[in-house]
Amino acid sequence: MIYLDNASTTKMFNECADVHKTFSCNEYFNPSAMSAKSVEVSRHLAEAEKYILSRLGAKEGNIIFTGCATESNNLAIRGSLRTGDYEYVFSAGEHPSVENVAKRLQLEGYKVHFVPLDKEYGYVDLEKLKEVLSEKTRLISIMHVSNETGAINDLAAISKLKMQICPNAILHVDGVQGFMKIPINLRSTAIDLYSFSGHKIHGPKGIAGLYVKNKAALKPLFEGGGQQFGLRSGTENVSGIMQLKKAVELIDENKNLEKVKSLKLLFHTSFLKDALDAGLKINDFEGSPYITNLVFTGVKGETMLHALETEGVIVGLGSACSSKKAGNRVLENIGMRRECIISSVRISFNAYMSEDEVKTAAEIISKVYLDIKKRVS
Numbered sequence: 001m002i003y004l005d006n007a008s009t010t011k012m013f014n015e016c017a018d019v020h021k022t023f024s025c026n027e028y029f030n031p032s033a034m035s036a037k038s039v040e041v042s043r044h045l046a047e048a049e050k051y052i053l054s055r056l057g058a059k060e061g062n063i064i065f066t067g068c069a070t071e072s073n074n075l076a077i078r079g080s081l082r083t084g085d086y087e088y089v090f091s092a093g094e095h096p097s098v099e100n101v102a103k104r105l106q107l108e109g110y111k112v113h114f115v116p117l118d119k120e121y122g123y124v125d126l127e128k129l130k131e132v133l134s135e136k137t138r139l140i141s142i143m144h145v146s147n148e149t150g151a152i153n154d155l156a157a158i159s160k161l162k163m164q165i166c167p168n169a170i171l172h173v174d175g176v177q178g179f180m181k182i183p184i185n186l187r188s189t190a191i192d193l194y195s196f197s198g199h200k201i202h203g204p205k206g207i208a209g210l211y212v213k214n215k216a217a218l219k220p221l222f223e224g225g226g227q228q229f230g231l232r233s234g235t236e237n238v239s240g241i242m243q244l245k246k247a248v249e250l251i252d253e254n255k256n257l258e259k260v261k262s263l264k265l266l267f268h269t270s271f272l273k274d275a276l277d278a279g280l281k282i283n284d285f286e287g288s289p290y291i292t293n294l295v296f297t298g299v300k301g302e303t304m305l306h307a308l309e310t311e312g313v314i315v316g317l318g319s320a321c322s323s324k325k326a327g328n329r330v331l332e333n334i335g336m337r338r339e340c341i342i343s344s345v346r347i348s349f350n351a352y353m354s355e356d357e358v359k360t361a362a363e364i365i366s367k368v369y370l371d372i373k374k375r376v377s
């Protein structure tokens with residue numbers, strides 16, 4: 001099998017499974033209990049937090065560990081709500097775990113803005129962002145890397161706008177598709193909250209985090225025993241946190257970035273000429289090398305996805321969370337025509353694939369497309 005749906009989830013590192021065993025069967029003590037064993041476990045958690053903060057380049061702040069980035073995003077947004085004459089700003093390209101919270105806020109009577117995306121490259125339109133920011137802005141929530149197109153938002157420019165127009169606003173970044181992939185240094189930005197998820201970086205499912213610069217500015221989603229500074233009550237997922245730390249330790253994001261850039265180039269240059277002539281188009285937004293989109297003119301993306309699976313190639317159809325629904329609001333927002341949208345698939349790489357796999361995948365994709373094209377025409 002050649003797996004090209006890594007934006008949806010990734011294969012876990014074997015080393016994480018070893019860590020799971022250690023912290024579930026041996027060091028299984030509750031970090032909040034009083035025994036020396038428990039204190040030792042809580043020390044491990046503190047080290048994991050410190051390590052992840054350092055890898056994010058954060059000089060202050062904390063990591064709140066959550067169950068998934070969906071929860072991190074909800075905590076970031078709902079935890080920032082305040083009563084008063086405030087406004088909340090989102091990009092039009094957000095993942096449903098942000099977009100649907102924003103829509104709910106609108107129904108609840110909050111003043112919400114959705115900032116359109118650049119039609120050519122798919123990142124948030126900075127001029128339009130500037131127009132909606134004001135002293136009333138309480139929260140800006142914009143993702144780092146689009147899970148649909150791979151478009152990369154300019155976090156330095158967004159930080160600058162925030163500092164110029166609304167320095168007291170909270171800047172939240174959904175970093176799920178950028179974490180440990182596109183190098184980031186939180187210290188050089190004005191980011192207050194940053195979400196990430198374990199299963200997108202070869203860690204386990206069920207563990208994620210939210211970087212919080214100033215915990216006093218955030219409110220919890222639910223009350224309980226007061227763990228994690230009262231911002232996320234409930235016994236910590238010790239094994240998950242330690243596995244997440246292990247995954248981060250194993251990743252060299254700079255080295256991986258170079259490798260994935262060359263894999264993507266190889267992929268793009270390995271399609272058969274006949275397939276390109278028949279209408280296979282590369283729809284690249286020049287963003288993250290981890291994600292690319294293909295358009296199969298005249299054939300539905302879903303048809304390609306199933307046909308490819310029978311040939312051992314797994315691809316995706318936009319966000320895993322929205323792929324069961326018709327259309328694609330992010331691709332629509334950047335002005336892609338409907339017939340292109342329904343004919344598109346999302347390809348997402350990981351840094352541990354071989355060149356052979358990528359080349360073979362491009363050839364299989366070409367052949368499957370040519371075969372279906374022949375049958376439908």
Ligand code: PLP
Pocket residue numbers: 007008067068069070071095097143145146147174176177197198208319320321
């Ligand atoms: N944000 C983005 C950009 C994503 O791509 C995803 C998952 O696809 C999420 C949030 C949600 O992550 P999780 O599956 O950990 O809830």
